[in-house]
Amino acid sequence: MNGPGDSGFLVEGISNPGEAEERQAWLSTVDRVGGAVVVVVNALSDARDWAALLAEERARGGFMPSDH
DSSP states (O other), X not given: OXXXXXXXXXXXXXXXXXXXHHHHHHHHHHHXXXXXXXXXXXXXXXSOOHHHHHHTTOOEEEEEETTO
């Protein structure tokens, strides 16, 4: 992404099931640094099972630091 103090924006999809684990690690990093993730899905269940949600291959999203 961008360096400290820079703002950034990423819109990316998961193109194959093998990318879900990599994306989960990325989401953990975003959470750790205080970013925000927007995920667009067809339907959201009551249980927030992000691994299952990403594995469904229907999620689209992006990243923007939460201070912008």
